[in-house]
Amino acid sequence: xxxxxxxxxxxxxxxxxxxxxxxxxxxxxxxxxxxxxxxxxxxxxxxxxxxxxxxxxxxxxxxxxxxxxxxxxxxxxxxxxxxxxxxxxxxxxxxxxxxxxxxxxxxxxxxxxxxxxxxxxxxxxxxxxxxxxxxxxxxxxxxxxxxxxxxxxxxxxxxxxxxxxxxxxxxxxxxxxxxxxxxxxxxxxxxxxxxxxxxxxxxxxxxxxxxxxxxxxxxxxxxxxxxxxxxxxxxxxxxxxxxxxxxxxxxxxxxxxxxxxxxxxxxxxxxxxxxxxxxxxxxxxxxxxxxxxxxxxxxxxxxxxxxxxxxxxxxxxxxxxxxxxxxxxxxxxxxxxxxxxxxxxxxxxxxxxxxxxxxxxxxxxxxxxxxxxxxxxxxxxxxxxxxxxxxxxxxxxxxxxxxxxxxxxxxxxxxxxxxxxxxxxxxxxxxxxxxxxxxxxxxxxxxxxxxxxxxxxxxxxxxxxxxxxxxxxxxxxxxxxxxxxxxxxxxxxxxxxxxxxxxxxxxxxxxxxxxxxxxxxxxxxxxxxxxxxxxxxxxxxxxxxxxxxxxxxxxxxxxxxxxxxxxxxxxxxxxxxxxxxxxxxxxxxxxxxxxxxxxxxxxxxxxxxxxxxxxxxxxxxxxxxxxxxxxxxxxxxxxxxxxxxxxxxxxxxxxxxxxxxxxxxxxxxxxxxxx
Numbered sequence: 014x015x016x017x018x019x020x021x022x023x024x025x026x027x028x029x030x031x032x033x034x035x036x037x038x039x040x041x042x043x044x045x046x047x048x049x050x051x052x053x054x055x056x057x058x059x060x061x062x063x064x065x066x067x068x069x070x071x072x073x074x075x076x077x078x079x080x081x082x083x084x085x086x087x088x089x090x091x092x093x094x095x096x097x098x099x100x101x102x103x104x105x106x107x108x109x110x111x112x113x114x115x116x117x118x119x120x121x122x123x124x125x126x127x128x129x130x131x132x133x134x135x136x137x138x139x140x141x142x143x144x145x146x147x148x149x150x151x152x153x154x155x156x157x158x159x160x161x162x163x164x165x166x167x168x169x170x171x172x173x174x175x176x177x178x179x180x181x182x183x184x185x186x187x188x189x190x191x192x193x194x195x196x197x198x199x200x201x202x203x204x205x206x207x208x209x210x211x212x213x214x215x216x217x218x219x220x221x222x223x224x225x226x227x228x229x230x231x232x233x234x235x236x237x238x239x240x241x242x243x244x245x246x247x248x249x250x251x252x253x254x255x256x257x258x259x260x261x262x263x264x265x266x267x268x269x270x271x272x273x274x275x276x277x278x279x280x281x282x283x284x285x286x287x288x289x290x291x292x293x294x295x296x297x298x299x300x301x302x303x304x305x306x307x308x309x310x311x312x313x314x315x316x317x318x319x320x321x322x323x324x325x326x327x328x329x330x331x332x333x334x335x336x337x338x339x340x341x342x343x344x345x346x347x348x349x350x351x352x353x354x355x356x357x358x359x360x361x362x363x364x365x366x367x368x369x370x371x372x373x374x375x376x377x378x379x380x381x382x383x384x385x386x387x388x389x390x391x392x393x394x395x396x397x398x399x400x401x402x403x404x405x406x407x408x409x410x411x412x413x414x415x416x417x418x419x420x421x422x423x424x425x426x427x428x429x430x431x432x433x434x435x436x437x438x439x440x441x442x443x444x445x446x447x448x449x450x451x452x453x454x455x456x457x458x459x460x461x462x463x464x465x466x467x468x469x470x471x472x473x474x475x476x477x478x479x480x481x482x483x484x485x486x487x488x489x490x491x492x493x494x495x496x497x498x499x500x501x502x503x504x505x506x507x508x509x510x511x512x513x514x515x516x517x518x519x520x521x522x523x524x525x526x527x528x529x530x531x532x533x534x535x536x537x538x539x540x541x542x543x544x545x546x547x548x549x550x551x552x553x554x555x556x557x558x559x560x561x562x563x564x565x566x567x568x569x570x571x572x573x574x575x576x577x578x579x580x581x582x583x584x585x586x587x588x589x590x591x592x593x594x595x596x597x598x599x600x601x602x603x604x605x606x607x608x609x610x611x612x613x614x615x616x617x618x619x620x621x622x623x624x625x626x627x628x629x630x631x632x633x634x635x636x637x638x639x640x641x642x643x644x645x646x647x648x649x650x651x652x653x654x655x656x657x658x659x660x661x662x663x664x665x666x667x668x669x670x671x672x673x674x675x676x677x678x679x680x681x682x683x684x685x686x687x688x
Contacts, residue, residue: 091676092683095633095668098659101615105608105653107545109584111536113556115597119502120522123149124495129515129523136509140500140526147511147523151496158493161486168482172475186461193455200451204444218431225424232417239413243406250403252328253396259330260389263337268382270341274348275375281352282368297353304346311339502528505596532595534566534586536603543582545607546571552586554603559595564588568605610651614659618652620669630663631670633684642670644678 127149134146277300315335321327348371355368508525517523534554538546548568555563565588572583586603588595622629632643647662663669668684670676 090681090683091672091674092685093633093670093672093674093676094685096617096620096671098614098616098663098665098667098669100612100665101656103608103610103613103615103651103653103656103658104606105545105651107538107542107605107607109536109538109552109603109605111534111583111601111603113532113595113597113599113601114535114585115504115527115532118507119504119526119528121146121498121500121524121526122520122522123147123498123517124519125149125154125492126516126518127151127153127496129511129513129517132509132511132513132523134506134509134524136506138506140504140506142500142503144500145497146500146506147498147517149496149498149517151493154489154493154496158486158489161482161489165479165482165486168475168478172472172479175471175475186458189458189461190455193451193458197448197451197455200444200448204441204448207440207444218427221427222424222431225420225427228420229417229424232413232420236410236413236417239406239410243403243410246399246402246406250396250399253399254393255328256330257389257393257396259328259334261386261393263330263334264382264386264389266334266338267341268379268386270338270345271375271379271382274341274345275372275379277345277348277352278368278372278375281348281355282365282372286365294353294356297349297356301346301349301353304342304349307342308339308346311335311342315339498523500526502526504528527597532588532597533569534588534601534603536584536586536601536605537576537579537581538584540575540580540582542607543571546584546605547607550606552603552605554586554588554601556595556599556601558599564590564595566603608651608653610658613650614663614665615656616659616663616669617671618655618657620671621647621649621657630659630667631672631676632663633668633670633682638681640682640684642676642678642680642682 129147130150131148132146133148134140140146315332315338318327318332318335322329322332351371504526506524507527510525511517511523534552546568548571550568552566552568553563554566566586567589568584569587570585572585575582586605616630620630622631627646628649630645630647632645633640634643635641645662648660650658650660652658670682676682
């Protein structure tokens with residue numbers, strides 16, 4: 014502050030305490046500067062107007078009174094505002110825009126194959142580290158774990174048995190020796206007993222053979238009797254069934270013939286009632302011819318049946334059936350002839366009545382034929398019930414054959430026993446061989462003492478088997494854990510590549526995650542501003558769509574390749590304390606600090622005048638009425654935020670005139686008070 018300047022009164026609050034000026038106090042500088050500029054402009058215009066008036070008055074005074082007029086024409090002293098050169102910080106910034114990106118893009122896949130049982134997230138969902146995302150069908154894997162656990166338990170039991178079994182094996186070898194010695198004694202005793210039992214065995218065997226032969230003979234007799242009885246019963250039943258079937262066939266033929274006769278008579282009755290026509294006469298004649306042919310066929314069939322019966326090739330029932338068919342054919346022929354006669358003669362009342370009587374007679378014949386069929390079917394059922402007698406007879410044959418087989422088996426056993434017992438020397442050799450085998454077993458039991466060291470080595474093998482089973486269990490449990498896929502990072506599901514029911518394969522991606530733990534800001538910078546960007550420069554980033562507050566970051570990388578169309582370069586800004594709400598892909602803005610100069614001499618940018626390519630400051634020197642303008646050429650540096658750095662030509666505390674007036678070097682000025 015100039016010593017002639019009056020300091021302004023300190024500002025106080027409602028309690029009388031002085032108000033300290035913090036960072037917010039710098040806000041009055043631009044306002045004061047604008048006020049000073051406006052005041053200077055008014056002063057300058059007033060000065061020009063007064064100078065013009067003074068010049069005119071001076072001219073008049075010169076003409077009128079000489080020197081007095083010249084004194085009144087002196088220039089007026091300008092009133093200006095001043096700002097002191099101060100020490101401050103200059104921060105150059107660069108506005109940037111871009112989007113959030115992630116350094117980590119993860120493809121999640123399964124380490125094992127299997128069917129997908131559950132997918133618990135969708136595209137765009139946020140996930141946290143350790144969250145379950147996908148599960149596979151683990152039924153087989155759980156079964157494998159259970160099998161591995163069972164295998165481990167089995168090996169542990171075997172190990173315990175092996176450890177415990179070593180003394181038991183020793184005891185077993187000792188017991189085997191004792192048992193082998195006892196077996197030798199037993200075999201020798203049996204050998205002696207075989208020599209003593211030979212005469213009694215021979216007598217018993219001979220008696221058993223004779224008794225078995227008698228039993229076989231009796232059984233064969235029973236079998237033959239049962240077969241004869243069964244054959245007779247079968248023949249009787251077959252004959253009864255064939256006879257009943259023939260009667261049924263004849264009755265069915267009679268029914269068919271009677272029904273045909275009824276139909277013909279009904280047709281004839283209708284014709285009688287309607288009257289004869291040429292076509293009807295022709296049809297009646299054709300029917301007569303047809304029935305005559307049927308009669309000839311029936312006679313031929315009857316003759317053939319008689320020949321077959323006479324030769325024994327057919328039963329008598331076939332002749333009965335053929336006779337019945339011949340009678341039916343003759344009746345049908347007679348009916349056809351009568352019908353032809355009626356057709357030719359024409360219908361009369363008596364003829365009509367006779368035709369109706371014939372129809373009723375034919376219908377009665379049908380009823381009688383049906384009754385015959387029913388009676389014949391009852392006879393067939395009666396004949397078929399006779400098969401039960403055949404089954405009983407066959408059961409008796411089976412029983413008899415079983416008894417015969419049992420008797421023959423007993424005979425064979427008796428004969429075998431008879432052939433073995435007399436061979437005394439063979440039995441003696443067998444008994445002797447048993448003694449030899451028992452003695453060999455004794456030698457083997459004594460030789461088993463060498464297996465005791467082998468039993469001890471089995472303990473080590475059982476221990477190794479436990480370790481192998483434990484390794485198998487661990488692998489099965491690892492595979493079971495692989496059936497659950499968890500998120501390795503805090504992030505967002507970018508792409509969902511699998512659904513429930515599909516098959517997962519090792520190495521095939523199921524989900525794509527974008528990590529939120531390593532989110533960075535990728536901004537675009539023009540080629541003109543790229544030279545001002547350096548790695549490590551701080552930046553303040555705001556993401557309007559995600560959060561209201563801004564985040565601090567720094568330039569981590571500069572991509573030296575420019576976009577071919579926009580000619581812009583990408584820079585990556587790391588956000589160390591990036592919150593989880595920052596989502597990759599969101600639009601973001603930033604303020605990049607390209608240069609920060611601390612403790613620099615600074616003045617308002619508007620205070621520096623450009624005169625002929627030189628930077629000039631108007632400095633107020635002196636005090637009171639002697640204050641005047643001093644023009645100084647200065648060297649300037651960086652500028653930002655309305656301030657510019659002074660590298661030379663001015664000092665801290667110099668009062669810089671801020672005015673838009675045209676002021677000359679050495680011109681006197683009046684400094685306006687700051688209040």
